[in-house]
Amino acid sequence: MNITKGLELKISETINYFKNQLSSIRGGRPNAKLVEDISVEYFGQRLPIKQLGSINIVPPREIQISVWDKNAASAVLKAIEASNLNIGANLDGNVIRVNLPPLSGERRQELTKLVKREAEEAKIRVRGLRDEENKEINRQFEGKEIGEDEKFKLKEKVQESVDRVNGEVEKILEGKIKEIEE
Secondary structure, eight states: OHHHHHHHHHHHHHHHHHHHHHHTSOOSSOOGGGTTTOEEEETTEEEEGGGTEEEEEETTTEEEEEESSGGGHHHHHHHHHHSTTOOEEEEETTEEEEEOOOOOHHHHHHHHHHHHHHHHHHHHHHHHHHHHHHHHHHHHHHTTSSOHHHHHHHHHHHHHHHHHHHHHHHHHHHHHHHHHHO
């Protein structure tokens, strides 16, 4: 029965990875996760922005980064501009202001396609986990470690987990699409 516990752990890792992927995709309103993990070259090290300063959201469409070391401010600015987010940033002392323009209809469609692709990849990973788990169940059955009834019960539990996770992925996807449309 510990087979499904391992599956649950792998599935939760997949869901967390999916959530992190979506959090880095811009929605209609600013989000600190958009910039916090951008890597910055700082004194020979690569550090995420969140380790170099505090990130605040200034409604309606601005992210403000207060860099703790003024010497790092220009490096943070360069890293933001070099990122694939296509956003501009301004430096004001040790404060970097990232203004997010409203999303165009075309850009909203691109982002919607991107989040749908991420959701599909998450579902594919979950199906792969299900297949691995079913192979292990079959191996145990053929090795006479479990009986036929237990084999079918385990496969049923595995499928229930997969169905539950696919529903969760769909809910997360719907939420992200709504955020993009704002």
